[in-house]
Amino acid sequence: GESVGLHLPTLSVQEGDNSIINCAYSNSASDYFIWYKQESGKGPQFIIDIRSNMDKRQGQRVTVLLNKTVKHLSLQIAATQPGDSAVYFCAENTDSSYKLIFGSGTRLLVRP
Amino acid sequence: DGGITQSPKYLFRKEGQNVTLSCEQNLNHDAMYWYRQDPGQGLRLIYYSQIVNDFQKGDIAEGYSVSREKKESFPLTVTSAQKNPTAFYLCASSTLDRVTDEQFFGPGTRLTVL
Numbered sequence: 001g002e003s004v005g006l007h008l009p010t011l012s013v014q015e016g017d018n019s020i021i022n023c024a025y026s027n028s029a030s031d032y033f034i035w036y037k038q039e040s041g042k043g044p045q046f047i048i049d050i051r052s053n054m055d056k057r058q059g060q061r062v063t064v065l066l067n068k069t070v071k072h073l074s075l076q077i078a079a080t081q082p083g084d085s086a087v088y089f090c091a092e093n094t095d096s097s098y099k100l101i102f103g104s105g106t107r108l109l110v111r112p
Numbered sequence: 113d114g115g116i117t118q119s120p121k122y123l124f125r126k127e128g129q130n131v132t133l134s135c136e137q138n139l140n141h142d143a144m145y146w147y148r149q150d151p152g153q154g155l156r157l158i159y160y161s162q163i164v165n166d167f168q169k170g171d172i173a174e175g176y177s178v179s180r181e182k183k184e185s186f187p188l189t190v191t192s193a194q195k196n197p198t199a200f201y202l203c204a205s206s207t208l209d210r211v212t213d214e215q216f217f218g219p220g221t222r223l224t225v226l
Contacts, residue, residue: 008152032213043116043202043217044155089154093213098143098162098206099170100215102154 008087010107019077021106023090028071030092034100035064035075038087047075047088077108085110115139116218118203123223125190125197133188133221135203144186145204145215148172155202161186162208190223198225 013019025033031052036044050057050064050073057064063076073090087107091100116137125131137144143162147155157170161180175194180186186205190197200222204215 034214036217041220041222043118043204043219045217046214049212049214095210098208098213099145099157099160100213102147102156104152104154 008105008107010109012109012111013080014111015080015082017080019075019080019084019108021075021077021088021108023073023075023103023106025071025073025090025092025101025103027092027094027101028068029094030101031095032093033064033066033073034091035062035073036089036091037084038089038105040086044089080108080110082110082112084108116203116205116216118201118218118221120221121219123221125223125225127225128192130189130191131223133190133201133203133223135186135188135218136184137186137203137205137216137218138184139205139216140183141205141216142183142208143206144180145206146170146176146178146186146188147202147204149200149202149220158188158201197223199223 034049035047038044048059048062048064055066061078065074087105089105090103093100119134145160146158156172158176159178161167177189202220203218206215
């Protein structure tokens with residue numbers, strides 16, 4: 001498959017451990033945040049999203065935390081599995097815009 | 113089976129030639145987007161459209177053109193004016209109802225200029 005990021009920051013975790021992927025955003029007016037997973041050679045897939053009136057949201061095995069004070073977003077993956085290996089992107093937008101602004105991504109590698 | 117399709121998956125072009133990438137969606141989404149992705153970088157917005165027969169430039173529109181003649185279709189033309197066109201191109205679509213701002217992505221087209 002094609003590599004989507006040769007020089008991305010990489011997080012390496014043991015299978016079964018929890019993973020935490022961090023993202024700093026720049027616009028204090030951003031009110032919507034979303035995490036995508038991108039496997040090699042494929043389009044991004046939605047994982048979870050959160051609006052700025054919340055500070056935590058949980059999905060299946062994933063949790064997103066939002067700290068508006070320091071403009072920080074994190075994605076927690078519980079019991080990381082080999083299928084979680086991918087590049088993860090955060091993205092943000094504001095109430096006045098439909099455009100998503102993407103971060104540069106983090107590569108997650110899961111060791112068996 | 114609803115979704116976004118992009119074709120072709122791989123595309124090769126000689127320098128100096130224009131090439132058109134296809135994007136079709138059957139999700140009844142009003143908005144469609146084109147992104148470019150280079151290794152080691154995130155997605156950069158080329159063009160977007162929120163309604164038929166209207167579109168706006170994104171952050172890196174130079175050397176690209178689009179059309180939106182139908183709600184379902186948003187083709188991207190990479191012109192010979194684009195100086196470094198080799199990249200992975202992603203199309204996306206979304207609603208405009210603000211219930212969610214999620215963008216749904218197609219599988220991508222990898223363009224290589226020979």
